[in-house]
Amino acid sequence: MPIYQRKMKSSIQKSPLNQVRSPQSMKSVADIMLEQLTLWGVKRIYGVVGDAIFGLLDAISKQSAIQFIQVQHESVAAMMASAEAKLTGGLGVCTAQMGPGIANLMNGLGDAYLDHSPVLAITGQAPLNKIGTDYKQYINQQQLVKEFTRSSTLLTHPDTVVDVLVNAMKLAQIEGTVTHLSVPKDLFTKMTSVQPYKRPVMVSNDRQMYSKESLKQVIQMMRSAKKPMIIAGIGAKSAGRTVEQLTGQWGAGLLTSLGAKGMVPDTSVRMLGGIGEGGNPYASNILKQADVVLMIGTTWWPEGYVPIHTRVIQIEKHAINIGKGPQVEMGVIGQPETIIPILLDELKDYTQNPDWVRQVQEAGQSWALQNQQEGNQVGSPIPPSRIIRALEKTVSPDSIITLDEGDVTLWFYRNFRAKQQQVLISGHWRTMGFGLPAALAAKLCRPDKQVVAITGDGGLNMVLGDLLTAIQHRLKITLVVFNNKTLQMEEDKMKRSGLNRLGVDLVNPDYVALAKACGWEAYRADSHIELEETLQKALTGSQPTLVDVNTASITHPDFRK
Structure with a gap:
């Protein structure tokens, strides 16, 4: 499991932005937020201007570490933040005005939330003394965003800005989710002496988490397979090469979700393409015969295209995703790129079923010919x-x-x-x-x-x-x-x-x-x-x-x- 370490130093040499200030040093809430976001690797904030975030935009204009990406509509800002998170694995950040501004963010936040993309939304809110009144554009933002976020917090005091912001960033990145912070418009310019936190050093022992012994039941199930199949998704993209190797060693057919397209070239010997609407029309008949299915980094299990009775192993980074698609017999929580090499090593002497390999290859060849004709x-x-x-x-x-x-x-x-x-x-x-x-x-x-x-x-x-x-x-x-x-x-x-x-x-x-x-x-x-x-x-x-x-x-x- 990850080990978190916080190291407090009297000074940080890398950048003036990262310098720890004396308790007497005062900066605005907006300035501290930007320093904190920068320390955690944020380079861009997507958004549309509005008077409730004037204080934040003013602070952005006075520094160069974080760029403000002005767009034409808040939904686009949130979609861009989500896309950045999907592409880089880092935290995407968007911002918006209160009222219609935050309402417009919802479409993009919905995308990030359901695709488990780490996104932080920072929105302006009514002034502190107008919270809960009939002030223009005021709405209970926490109530509004509850279906689109893992957490939503209203900042109420300048001195809590670092704790609240760090908690939101940490939760978004650890759980791969959306978090939200409401900041009253007058709070952005309030002064505080709190110091930003240096990002924790994260040391993973994932390589030691699994061994031949701990994966014994998974390996036994894979060895028992006569008609194995692999379905790989976005969560397996970093392990594309070893997934392809495992496909060959196990004598399996390989299917990918749409988001994982390209992780293994479509010319790979046992690659069958996609499954479900838009997928390989020959793939479903093959998949429905499988006696053991290994799902890697995906919950994709399209009804009507999959076997009714089969044994399923699922490798997932996040435990919450285990069993979201089919009924899973064995769930393995961890990074595919560190688990698959162990499986490869233990299946070195696995005897493939030649009839099954032939069926998989024939399905692939039939689709390749038809695909060529369609194109x-x-x-x-x-x-x-x-x-x-x-x-x-x-x-x-x-x-x-x-x-x-x-x-x-x-x-x-x-x-x-x-x-x-x-x-x-x-x-x-x-x-x-x-x-x-x-x-x-x-x-x-x-x-x-x-x-x-x-x-x-x-x-x-x-x-x-x-x-x-x-x-x-x-x-x-x-x-x-x-x-x-x-x-x-x-x-x-x-x-x-x-x-x-x-x-x-x-x-x-x-x-x-x-x-x-x-x-x-x-x-x-x-x-x-x-x-x-x-x-x-x-x-x-x-x-x-x-x-x-x-x-x-x-x-x-x-x-x-």
């Missing part, structure tokens, strides 16, 4: 699978791809053959509008990486204002829009359910003209003939670039049943 479709408007294939051919092998929610997500999951790309998604909250904010945050965090946002027209329409954010902060991203003028997934589901079609037609702007008006480069692709060349031009440009793709309105295969 070769032609036409104008352009079939979605062909757009995905063009993206696959043009994006860098190590790019960061952010996906919006909707029909485009399913086509990507189905047809994109990943190499080493990192994919950011709204996993459980599944909010439309996520693709653009996530790409903006990704570029801020990884300026050296190619960042590509893939979105439908419906998702983009929700966050159009933040095209300006890319220009304001000089973020070179590529935004690819599947433009079919409909909410395709909703339309398909309505049709499949025998319901009348209503509310799915979109009136879209001229995206190329709009993007150029915002300062972007922009192109339109109307047929498959020009698509790859257009994408290549967009990806190699020096400005934020939008590609408006004239997309065929095609029902996804999973909704044709």
Whole structure:
């Protein structure tokens, strides 16, 4: 288990910001908050200005350690904080005005909360002497955010700012959750002599936590398997190489969740792709035969695609996730990258079932052939699978791809053959509008990486204002829009359910003209003939670039049943 150590020193040499002050030294609450956030590695705060956070913004303007990322809407600020946390594993921070400002944060906080991303929201509140009154925009913020946060605290005294802030940061990072701090607007400028805490040194003995003996029952169950399968998720991404090795040594088929796409190349011998809507259509028949399933870093267990009776082992970093999907016979709590090598060592003499290995490989080969054919479709408007294939051919092998929610997500999951790309998604909250904010945050965090946002027209329409954010902060991203003028997934589901079609037609702007008006480069692709060349031009440009793709309105295969 982690060991926490707090070391108090009379001085810290690394940076003037980290210097410990004498008890007589006084600074504002906002200044202390920024010092504390900096000591814990925070580099950005996403938000929209409002008078209840003027004191915080004033303090940010007087230092350089933390950058304020101004966006056009608070929901985007929270989504960007969530995306940063997902990408880096660090703490994402967003801020907002009281009243409508904090209300607008809720969508992005919901994304972070359900995807277990460490995010801290700092919001302004009514002045101390107006708490609980009918003061403008006042609402009980703790009551408002309780379904979206692990904890929410109202700061009531300058001298408690460090304790309250550290508790919020620590809880968010240890549990992978959302925490919230309300600060009355007049408290930001109050003076205090409290000192920031240096971040605790964390020493993990995870490598000593498990051994051959402690994993004896898990190893026995894996040895008993005749038809083994592995499902890997986002929590296993850091162990991609050893997961691939385990797949080969155990004679298992490998499936990944959407967020884990790219952790193992799709060309890997026993990689079957995804499972569930948008996944490999051959994979379910294989998975349903499995006698032992090893789940690594995921709770993904889509009903209707999985076996009814099987033995399940689950490896998870957080105990709370054990058994969230299927009934689990053996739960192992710890880091996959330190547990899997032990399993590999103990399965060295495991005898694979050749018939099972053949079935897995045949399913993989059948899907590879069909996937290739789907990606070769032609036409104008352009079939979605062909757009995905063009993206696959043009994006860098190590790019960061952010996906919006909707029909485009399913086509990507189905047809994109990943190499080493990192994919950011709204996993459980599944909010439309996520693709653009996530790409903006990704570029801020990884300026050296190619960042590509893939979105439908419906998702983009929700966050159009933040095209300006890319220009304001000089973020070179590529935004690819599947433009079919409909909410395709909703339309398909309505049709499949025998319901009348209503509310799915979109009136879209001229995206190329709009993007150029915002300062972007922009192109339109109307047929498959020009698509790859257009994408290549967009990806190699020096400005934020939008590609408006004239997309065929095609029902996804999973909704044709």
